Amino acid sequence: MTERVDKFAARRAELAAATLRTLAELGYARTSLREIAQNSEFSHGVLHYYFRDKVDLITHCVREYKAICVTRYDQVVATATTPAQLQEGFLDKLAQTLVEEPQMHRLWYDLRNQSMFEETFRADVAAIDASLERMVWRVVTRFAELVGTTPLVTPSVMYALFDGLFQQALVRQLAGEAGAAADLRAAVTAVVAQVVPLDREPALR
Amino acid sequence: MTERVDKFAARRAELAAATLRTLAELGYARTSLREIAQNSEFSHGVLHYYFRDKVDLITHCVREYKAICVTRYDQVVATATTPAQLQEGFLDKLAQTLVEEPQMHRLWYDLRNQSMFEETFRADVAAIDASLERMVWRVVTRFAELVGTTPLVTPSVMYALFDGLFQQALVRQLAGEAGAAADLRAAVTAVVAQVVPLDREPALR
DNA sequence: AGAAACTCTTGACAGTCGTCAAGACACCTA
DNA sequence: TAGGTGTCTTGACGACTGTCAAGAGTTTCT
Structure with missing residues (x-):
């Protein structure tokens, strides 16, 4: 049960990391979900399995980014x-x-x-x-x-x-x-x- | 002859103003040529008559913007x-x-x-x-x-x-x-x- | 082993994007 | 008045976007 949760969270973090890499490279204006997926080892559809939508994904990344900086x-x-x-x-x-x-x-x-x-x-x-x-x-x-x-x-x-x-x-x-x-x-x-x-x-x- | 040039330049300035309004409202990421045209009194096709492409248009606007600020x-x-x-x-x-x-x-x-x-x-x-x-x-x-x-x-x-x-x-x-x-x-x-x-x-x- | 739950891929959808060609319209000149 | 030039609209193109449904593959549980 908890390992399921952990694995789920780990995948989210993995995808969030790929998103941050893509955003840092291309900027917000030109970052698409397919581009993010190409910077990960998954296909573009999986992003909607782990995140509600694009805003949810980016918001989660921004929050995670906070921890690095502070x-x-x-x-x-x-x-x-x-x-x-x-x-x-x-x-x-x-x-x-x-x-x-x-x-x-x-x-x-x-x-x-x-x-x-x-x-x-x-x-x-x-x-x-x-x-x-x-x-x-x-x-x-x-x-x-x-x-x-x-x-x-x-x-x-x-x-x-x-x-x-x-x-x-x-x-x-x-x-x-x-x-x-x-x-x-x-x-x-x-x-x-x-x-x-x-x-x-x-x-x- | 010169009046032709003047009119051409005036139209460019008019479209540039509409572009600046649109950019200021929506930001770079969400500004499209059709949106700009809707903020002017012309259709979207005219932008390619007065400007080579989107980069040319925005660059021209940025230069014009400079004069206002300085x-x-x-x-x-x-x-x-x-x-x-x-x-x-x-x-x-x-x-x-x-x-x-x-x-x-x-x-x-x-x-x-x-x-x-x-x-x-x-x-x-x-x-x-x-x-x-x-x-x-x-x-x-x-x-x-x-x-x-x-x-x-x-x-x-x-x-x-x-x-x-x-x-x-x-x-x-x-x-x-x-x-x-x-x-x-x-x-x-x-x-x-x-x-x-x-x-x-x-x-x- | 069979069933159920989870994970991921594929392909399609409706929409938007920048760009451009074809043609309509207005205006000036010969 | 006819022809030419400058101006603008319309509609289409291929490419790209976020989203989601259908289903295949994998793992877990009974």
Whole structure:
């Protein structure tokens, strides 16, 4: 009984993985169910056995995608004992995922964009956005704690700043610009220097 | 002769406007030539009389869209004589366009996202991005000039920060959140306060 | 071993897509 | 008035889409 459920869930996950690969490669606009099936080892009909329809399939993938992203920097936060360690570890991870998984990131921005047109995805996208914001905030507050200060902007502003920088770097990376990752590191460093003060005075102006 | 050319160009512009309306409403993924034609006063066949194919049509629209955006804050920059005037004028325009034209803005982000998947749009999108960056930089440097300081970040970082904030506000605005525009004003104000110092010391740390 | 339940393939359906050719219509010129 | 040019509509084409029903194949249970 439970093994049946497990196998069912495993197949769903397998098909979801194929869907994510296809979406990352082609983008939302040009991803079809037959294309997804060709990226798996099954035929196109099986997708309607494991998922109600296309929206159900993609929604499930988006939810699964969330789990991958959100814990990316947790280990860095947990192990760093100095500001420099945390900053370097964070920048390393950031540059690494930019270079190694740009397809997954452009997929995320593609889906977030779709949520501006389609009500369907809005709730899931908003939930992921919120958890990404919390992730960024964990990093920044831990950094400020190690420095002995507090951030000068709110969590949502902090997230928007990082997101803007990362998105710009992503566009450049996918356009083939060699310096994209290095520029991202420099940009994040510069912004953090302005927004998380190094000295102990909390600078209320 | 020239009137023929003018009429031809006028029709192209008319169809391009219908295309932009359709794209802003439906997004790139769900915009078809027949839908565009229904948003104009012509039939679907005429689009291939004035444009080579769909890519040619959309590329032309993207280029035309550029002209609308880039001059948005020029008058504010030209007329403001105090930092407060410039800041208020800029924030007003920013909040106004967020509330009044959110469809056009989500279209821009949609097209920029497509450029991460389709080589075709990449050059045009990059050109628009660069001119938007210059626009932001004109505003910021003029502001710094009026204050008597210089910005602490590069033009591309500055643009990425504003873009991140605006995009976040846009998602919220389109989700129906009432405070999106007000939050954007506050966020931009807070970031500018950190990145363009009010005092005369250029804060090289 | 036979029956039942689960899994997957195949093929078709109604619809939409971009594209284009054929022709109708309007307008200007000789 | 006849012919030519520019403009626009209509209808069709092949290809592609999401969806689903019919059935074959496989596994599990009694």
